Amino acid sequence: xxxxxxxxxxxxxxxxxxxxxxxxxxxxxxxxxxxxxxxxxxxxxxxxxxxxxxxxxxxxxxxxxxxxxxxxxxxxxxxxxxxxxxxxxxxxxxxxxxxxxxxxxxxxxxxxxxxxxxxxxxxxxxxxxxxxxxxxxxxxxxxxxxxxxxxxxxxxxxxxxxxxx
Numbered sequence: 001x002x003x004x005x006x007x008x009x010x011x012x013x014x015x016x017x018x019x020x021x022x023x024x025x026x027x028x029x030x031x032x033x034x035x036x037x038x039x040x041x042x043x044x045x046x047x048x049x050x051x052x053x054x055x056x057x058x059x060x061x062x063x064x065x066x067x068x069x070x071x072x073x074x075x076x077x078x079x080x081x082x083x084x085x086x087x088x089x090x091x092x093x094x095x096x097x098x099x100x101x102x103x104x105x106x107x108x109x110x111x112x113x114x115x116x117x118x119x120x121x122x123x124x125x126x127x128x129x130x131x132x133x134x135x136x137x138x139x140x141x142x143x144x145x146x147x148x149x150x151x152x153x154x155x156x157x158x159x160x161x162x163x164x165x
Contacts, residue, residue, distance in 0.1 A: 008104070011104055019093075022151065031154050043074060060120065115132065
């Protein structure tokens with residue numbers, strides 16, 4: 001198996017698995033995962049979309065993040081529970097799906113050799129994480145999985161059953 005196929009598979013599976021958890025939380029999307037706060041589901045959803053834009057469009061391609069206006073809300077220092085600060089759940093979900101679709105379309109335009117291209121604008125000191133197309137693409141897939149813990153805890157706090165897949 002070529003690594004491009006593995007990356008594609010990881011991107012598809014991470015989207016399917018993570019969004020299944022998120023979509024069931026639509027009515028509970030502001031439930032914090034702990035009594036001390038944490039990352040509620042709507043924040044995680046917006047954060048996934050924002051970071052995908054940052055890593056793929058800014059770090060990898062050297063473009064402006066299409067969701068740059070979401071930086072303070074979905075990547076800032078604080079996760080707010082103030083519902084009026086956030087776009088509607090379905091709007092954030094659509095944007096998240098759109099960002100993943102753009103990533104998959106970009107991947108489909110690349111070859112295995114293209115994955116070794118040097119990223120246009122990785123942050124200083126982070127070449128080992130974002131220095132090539134391959135690293136950036138794998139990071140966005142892994143990033144979705146990293147946030148499953150927040151989602152599992154928020155689901156538990158909302159009284160929903162555990163998802164096994």
